[in-house]
Amino acid sequence: LEAIVLGSRWVAKQPDQRLSAAAANALAKIAAVLPDDLREDLDASTLLVGPSAAAIESIDLGLVRQAIRNERKLGFLYRAAGGAASERVVWPFALGFFDKVRVVVAWCEMRQDFRHFRADRIAELQATDTRYPRRRQALLKEWRATLDKPRGSR
Incomplete structure (x- = not known):
């Protein structure tokens, strides 16, 4: 579960807006079907994605x-x-x-x-x-x- 949360958070911070939105949406859907104890673990995850040097996106x-x-x-x-x-x-x-x-x-x-x-x-x-x-x-x-x-x- 931690790997999914961390990966989704990383993708959600990328400049590709469609991919970012899809990652955030997927994480929300996963959270919606988790049992309460696992949902709390997801919300309380201490694995964070920090800011990185912005990639220059010159194309879609x-x-x-x-x-x-x-x-x-x-x-x-x-x-x-x-x-x-x-x-x-x-x-x-x-x-x-x-x-x-x-x-x-x-x-x-x-x-x-x-x-x-x-x-x-x-x-x-x-x-x-x-x-x-x-x-x-x-x-x-x-x-x-x-x-x-x-x-x-x-």
Whole structure:
């Protein structure tokens, strides 16, 4: 129960308003069905989520989550760390939440490889109705397998 409370509180403090509201709503629903003694434990939980450095949200992460759920391609302008910009079409299949950044994990059509895109470097995000040709779970499995390989052999 403590893990659910802590995780929900953390998500509720994130700038993604829809995800934040969903976490708060889920916690309220859980509290509503708990026996009195467990509800008191939930209300009295001493596990707190403190303020963190605010992540810069330059795009609507709700659109990214929707594209992942529906297995739809996204298009955007991406600025690399050095400032160079490129147009990308990607097949997003995961969204990473780090302390200061959010990362879209996707298959990149331009690079023909898995790539990680910092959300704060994405501009002109465009959702499409085009379904990507592979299943999200297959992409996730293949991407996880690449994490075990040395960098030069990918």
